[in-house]
Amino acid sequence: MNSQQNRNSSVPVAIRLKDVQHRYPKSQVTLSIPNWEVQTGDKVFLHGPSGTGKTTLLNLLAGVLQPESGEIALLDQPFSSLPTRKRDKFRAKHIGVVFQQFNLVPHLSVLKNIRLAAYFADNKASVDSKAAAMIDALRLPSEVLHQSAGSLSVGQQQRVAIARALINEPEILLVDEPTSALDTDARDAFMNMLTALCETQNTTLIFVSHDKSLEKYLSSSVSLSALCTLKEAE
Numbered sequence: 001m002n003s004q005q006n007r008n009s010s011v012p013v014a015i016r017l018k019d020v021q022h023r024y025p026k027s028q029v030t031l032s033i034p035n036w037e038v039q040t041g042d043k044v045f046l047h048g049p050s051g052t053g054k055t056t057l058l059n060l061l062a063g064v065l066q067p068e069s070g071e072i073a074l075l076d077q078p079f080s081s082l083p084t085r086k087r088d089k090f091r092a093k094h095i096g097v098v099f100q101q102f103n104l105v106p107h108l109s110v111l112k113n114i115r116l117a118a119y120f121a122d123n124k125a126s127v128d129s130k131a132a133a134m135i136d137a138l139r140l141p142s143e144v145l146h147q148s149a150g151s152l153s154v155g156q157q158q159r160v161a162i163a164r165a166l167i168n169e170p171e172i173l174l175v176d177e178p179t180s181a182l183d184t185d186a187r188d189a190f191m192n193m194l195t196a197l198c199e200t201q202n203t204t205l206i207f208v209s210h211d212k213s214l215e216k217y218l219s220s221s222v223s224l225s226a227l228c229t230l231k232e233a234e
């Protein structure tokens with residue numbers, strides 16, 4: 001099912017892009033998204049061949065990149081036009097991000113990695129007990145909380161990255177190719193855990209992957225080529 005076709009006008013929109021254009025410095029290629037809306041609670045599988053702009057779009061949604069023109073609104077608030085500090089604050093409070101390298105601090109314990117995300121979002125609500133519950137929900141033994149993130153396997157780090165991204169109960173979760181290092185069984189388990197956690201928190205999920213076999217875990221599917229164009233300057 002396509003997320004544009006799946007739209008129900010009574011459900012609020014979590015993500016809205018209008019006439020967004022982005023060009024990397026010194027690049028001739030412009031990525032252009034005329035219109036895209038994602039409803040609250042939708043879990044979108046965003047797919048497309050390598051180099052079509054998936055990571056660029058996630059970075060725009062995370063506010064790591066700013067569009068050259070157009071507007072990205074999140075949770076009915078202007079986002080891409082916010083000054084950097086306000087955008088950083090908004091991201092820390094409302095957006096969870098799991099990118100390909102997980103970006104855990106390797107020498108810090110799992111618990112400290114999770115506490116750090118809560119600290120940046122000014123989240124003081126019983127973080128340690130929530131972290132323990134999340135680690136349990138992700139089927140990791142409680143001992144990992146006190147192990148350094150860098151000492152864990154890739155699959156374990158992946159789950160810790162999800163726990164860290166969800167600790168502030170973000171309304172939006174952005175996930176980029178997190179399963180590429182996993183075998184089929186581990187991938188199934190991971191996808192089930194991820195979507196169940198998002199369901200519990202009514203999180204809007206944007207999940208990027210090349211792997212079309214993962215489509216079945218998400219509630220809708222969008223091809224990058226239907227959403228955006230990449231144009232080279234003449």
Ligand SMILES: Nc1ncnc2c1ncn2[C@@H]1O[C@H](COP(=O)(O)OP(=O)(O)OP(=O)(O)O)[C@@H](O)[C@H]1O
Nearest residue numbers: 024025027029048049050051052053054055056057
């Ligand atoms: N930092 C950068 N500077 C210049 N051009 C870039 C940069 N990052 C990406 N691009 C270009 O932008 C386009 C989209 O790249 P992007 O990484 O978003 O694609 P992708 O679909 O995520 O690819 P993959 O599936 O291989 O990760 C490509 O043409 C790429 O060469």
